[in-house]
Amino acid sequence: MEETLKGKAAVVTGASGGIGEATVRALVHRGAAVVLAARAEEKVRFLEREVVAAGGQALAVKTDVMDRTSVQTMVEQTMEEFGSLDILVNNAGLGLSGRVAELRPGDIRYLFEVNMVGPLHCVQAALPHMPRGGRIINVSSVVGKRAIPKVGGYCATKFALNAISDALRVEVADRGITVTSIYPGTTRTAFREHSRRTKDEERGWRPRGVSPEKVAGKIACAAERGGRDVYITLADRLFVTGTILLPGLTDWALRLLMKD
Numbered sequence: 001m002e003e004t005l006k007g008k009a010a011v012v013t014g015a016s017g018g019i020g021e022a023t024v025r026a027l028v029h030r031g032a033a034v035v036l037a038a039r040a041e042e043k044v045r046f047l048e049r050e051v052v053a054a055g056g057q058a059l060a061v062k063t064d065v066m067d068r069t070s071v072q073t074m075v076e077q078t079m080e081e082f083g084s085l086d087i088l089v090n091n092a093g094l095g096l097s098g099r100v101a102e103l104r105p106g107d108i109r110y111l112f113e114v115n116m117v118g119p120l121h122c123v124q125a126a127l128p129h130m131p132r133g134g135r136i137i138n139v140s141s142v143v144g145k146r147a148i149p150k151v152g153g154y155c156a157t158k159f160a161l162n163a164i165s166d167a168l169r170v171e172v173a174d175r176g177i178t179v180t181s182i183y184p185g186t187t188r189t190a191f192r193e194h195s196r197r198t199k200d201e202e203r204g205w206r207p208r209g210v211s212p213e214k215v216a217g218k219i220a221c222a223a224e225r226g227g228r229d230v231y232i233t234l235a236d237r238l239f240v241t242g243t244i245l246l247p248g249l250t251d252w253a254l255r256l257l258m259k260d
């Protein structure tokens with residue numbers, strides 16, 4: 001593969017597994033130097049060693065995106081090690097299941113801290129260092145476009161993230177920095193096992209999903225070319241378009257699909 005990102009430094013949050021880990025590999029494959037940011041230090045150090053052993057450039061930095069100081073330190077280490085920060089992938093995220101009527105305020109606050117305030121910390125720490133041509137890539141979700149039952153709290157955090165992305169895109173356009181929202185549908189990671197639960201709720205029907213590598217490929221394309229809204233599959237794009245055009249029919253279909 002052509003090293004289209006050679007000379008670029010990228011930060012990937014949530015690099016300890018799932019979509020983040022696959023994104024690290026995809027960016028390294030394209031020649032980028034990558035900072036692996038997550039709380040699970042052992043896992044990111046393991047991945048760092050693997051990348052470096054294969055001739056790539058990587059730096060593992062234990063980071064909690066909820067903690068502004070931790071994020072600031074991670075960005076400082078990025079600058080010390082690689083001298084620039086060209087690409088920020090805000091991928092770290094957490095799920096929450098539960099009916100709206102039963103959600104606990106503490107869970108919702110925690111989720112907003114990880115899924116919305118976390119990316120905000122990273123953007124605010126990275127922007128002063130980001131040159132023209134910089135890329136900010138925020139990993140949202142198709143359910144950040146149309147909320148679905150039993151995960152309404154999680155959906156709300158992704159709607160909020162989209163709002164940040166849309167405002168920021170316009171604010172930094174004059175600096176030549178792009179802001180991309182990625183909207184994966186179900187992806188085969190440990191996301192559901194890691195998700196918080198309100199009760200012992202079952203999730204009902206859901207699609208089999210795509211591989212994290214497929215999502216990572218789209219993120220890497222956004223790192224190369226920018227872009228505004230990125231869907232992973234045609235079905236995801238059609239789902240979102242359909243829900244916008246036919247909201248009432250969508251409510252009806254969701255009632256059928258997500259019945260207990």
Ligand SMILES: NC(=O)c1ccc[n+]([C@@H]2O[C@H](COP(=O)([O-])OP(=O)(O)OC[C@H]3O[C@@H](n4cnc5c(N)ncnc54)[C@H](OP(=O)(O)O)[C@@H]3O)[C@@H](O)[C@H]2O)c1
Pocket residue numbers: 013014015016017018019020037038039040041063064065066091092093094095114118139140141142183184185186187188189190191192194209
């Ligand atoms: N899987 C899906 O079906 C799906 C669909 C649409 C969107 N997404 C989104 O895709 C992103 C990645 O999810 P995934 O599927 O790869 O799930 P995952 O395997 O559970 O990975 C989540 C990552 O987020 C990190 N993380 C969580 N809290 C963090 C914190 N406070 N600070 C730093 N890192 C933190 C975790 O690392 P540590 O625990 O080591 O910190 C982990 O690396 C999320 O934003 C998710 O909302 C997933």
